[in-house]
Amino acid sequence: MPIQSSVEIVDVTEDPKYERFLYLCIFHTNKEFIGKSIHKTYKHRYEYLKTMIPKGFRKKVLFYKGDHVGMIEYAPVEASSFPIIGENVIVMNCIWVHKSAAGHHFGKLLIEHMKEDKKGTTGFATLGCEGFHRVFVKKDDMEKLGFYSLKSMKVKHKGKKKGGCFTIHLMWMPMVENAILPTWNESKLMEGLYFCEHHPLYHGKHGCAELRFILEKC
Numbered sequence: 001m002p003i004q005s006s007v008e009i010v011d012v013t014e015d016p017k018y019e020r021f022l023y024l025c026i027f028h029t030n031k032e033f034i035g036k037s038i039h040k041t042y043k044h045r046y047e048y049l050k051t052m053i054p055k056g057f058r059k060k061v062l063f064y065k066g067d068h069v070g071m072i073e074y075a076p077v078e079a080s081s082f083p084i085i086g087e088n089v090i091v092m093n094c095i096w097v098h099k100s101a102a103g104h105h106f107g108k109l110l111i112e113h114m115k116e117d118k119k120g121t122t123g124f125a126t127l128g129c130e131g132f133h134r135v136f137v138k139k140d141d142m143e144k145l146g147f148y149s150l151k152s153m154k155v156k157h158k159g160k161k162k163g164g165c166f167t168i169h170l171m172w173m174p175m176v177e178n179a180i181l182p183t184w185n186e187s188k189l190m191e192g193l194y195f196c197e198h199h200p201l202y203h204g205k206h207g208c209a210e211l212r213f214i215l216e217k218c
């Protein structure tokens with residue numbers, strides 16, 4: 001049987017049946033919320049989604065033989081989770097394919113799906129990372145999927161004792177010739193991110209909630 005017939009990419013953005021997939025990384029969807037709703041547990045995510053879904057945010061989950069093994073989320077730059085600045089740019093907030101499903105080109109399939117869904121954009125931007133000690137979209141991985149690095153900065157996480165300096169890259173995949181290149185707001189990025197409590201650069205992690213900036217330059 002061709003692999004495509006066992007693959008389904010589902011939009012989980014607005015169907016309540018898929019709420020867990022919308023709030024959680026696909027690999028944590030069994031988590032229980034005893035006595036508390038998912039919205040209360042993930043307040044920042046809730047606020048982000050409430051504002052950004054009407055502005056074009058989308059999350060898709062890839063099912064392979066019925067199992068959720070991959071995901072991608074993206075939004076127009078105005079609704080994105082990263083402080084990226086650009087004109088008619090789509091920002092990929094996150095992509096993840098489970099190791100158990102590697103080798104089937106699901107990462108590329110999710111990228112193609114995003115491109116098809118957001119036709120007419122000048123390009124796609126995201127962040128990629130080098131030398132970070134935790135799971136986090138790596139620059140190399142983003143290159144394999146068609147992005148290249150436009151600029152970078154070397155930083156250190158103030159709350160994480162181990163790991164030291166790492167580099168964050170602004171990654172870019174243009175869709176038109178002579179597209180105006182996106183840039184980023186470095187200072188905002190140093191504050192950390194709020195859109196997802198699971199993200200390694202989430203502002204509220206590692207005792208950083210009271211700090212204005214969770215990152216410092218190396």
Ligand SMILES: CC(C)(COP(=O)(O)OP(=O)(O)OC[C@H]1O[C@@H](n2cnc3c(N)ncnc32)[C@H](O)[C@@H]1OP(=O)(O)O)[C@@H](O)C(=O)NCCC(=O)NCCS
Binds near residue numbers: 102104105106137141
């Ligand atoms: C990046 C990622 C999405 C790629 O997904 P994938 O399904 O494994 O990738 P694909 O199979 O589509 O491969 C894409 C390309 O990279 C190549 N590739 C994949 N793994 C490779 C490896 N280890 N070495 C060399 N090339 C590799 C593939 O051959 C393919 O190129 P091709 O089309 O020329 O053959 C996946 O590795 C991943 O989820 N990484 C973790 C991301 C993460 O941390 N997310 C959480 C953020 S908080």
